[in-house]
Amino acid sequence: MSQALKAIFETNPYTNLAPYLQALDEKGQKELILSLLGRDDIDLECFLKSNLESEGLIFKVLKEEGIEYIDIDSIRLVNVLILPQEFLPAIVVEVLPKQKHLKLIAPNFINPFHKLNITQSINDKFKDYKIDFCVCSHHMLQKINKALKFKYESKEVDITSILSYATLLNASDVHLVKQAKEASFYIRLDGVMQFIRKLGVNNFTSISKQLKLLSDVDITNRFNAMDGHFGIEIDSKTLDTRSSFLALKNGESIVLRLPSLKTKDFSFKDLGLDAKFIELLKDSLQAKSGLILISGPTGSGKTTTLYTCLEYINKGTKKIVTIEDPIEKEIANISQCEVKENFGFEVALKYVLRQDPDVIMIGEIRDKETLALALRAALSGHLVLASIHSSSVFSTIQRLRNLGAKKYILKATLRLFVSQRLLMTKCLECEGEGCVSCYFSGLGQRRLINEYLPFSSEIDYIMESLSALESFFKANAIASLESQAKELLAQGIITKGESLI
Structure with missing residues (x-):
């Protein structure tokens, strides 16, 4: 490398390489790239940022030196942020205990002195582990460094940084908990709670006040x-966030429910539903009137099932109106309204009935008034889809009766009951032991199971007797939630805890 070239990069190692690389042969390009990355003072993120157009060549040169390019997908990103990062600024990407293998991104992986130092530090903790040095794109490295700075370096955090971190990982919920003299920040990922960091008590108090002001609740x-x-607005996206504040004996619990930013259209098959039930559901959705109820606890996928039903119906030939709290996914050609203070489900449904709808979707039946209006709508020639909190098909029937529904009205309106659960399976990669694919939790994808009852006036006797319902299930080869859970447990797909419906 010429003295003139050395002088240019000696002054500023982050000078754009592209014009100089074009003038060099392959050997010269390699020499220039390695000389810069071997400097004591080089910052890998800044170096890649100034050379975005040359990333491909840089990664090729590094590969020849045994530095692997690693694609940081969403699973790896979560792992990076959940793994204890004890060797910063070197970033641990993967730890595979069975294989005794560790991958990391180090800022000075070309410099022999720095490489030896980090290797010795890691060997003190991970004895006899094979260590692979890696590099990733500037885009992902920037995301990782920003999140790690929030997790490990920031003494005080604010609402924006908390939500930015949570949405980066596609978390469904943020949990902020203060108990006595300590506070903590958690997120829920794929149904599993993950601890992120401690918060100062004063910092928590400040965040709590800000969130209450934003939520327009009584700050006192x-x-x-x-x-x-x-x-x-977080990272150029608007989040419609639901907040819940609960006073504890020695503190407070705050939960923020985040909208899904990974909206995806599902088919019935994508949900894992069996062919027999899919045909039954499609037949029910083609009806001009009646009530279809989806039941299950919070987090059982009721909203996803309802949206999938709406997508199936939405052919442009019917007026479809939804009442939701909040709207979790916008669907073209469907009129969606959101409940607010002084505009709850009951009030909204009164106005929706004046909109000449063919199909009405009610996010949740919570009270007698909403149920009464839903049944009236079903009786007057509308197809009504709704969710309700109950644990099984039979408990749904009992819940409707407890909310004041008359038996003769239920006989005339009910079309289909569905009760469902999302069960957490064991990770297929490690069989529950813990690996990179499952964030080292041992848990895999959630599996949907359901039981259902196609209702008609001929089987109204089922309303009065659980044993009658069980006999109907047996005669029609419909598996109950309990029997499906027991079968999955016997196959080793879920744990004992998950099988306890």
């Missing part, structure tokens, strides 16, 4: 539970 109320919602 320190004893009663409160719910709210607010919109906030």
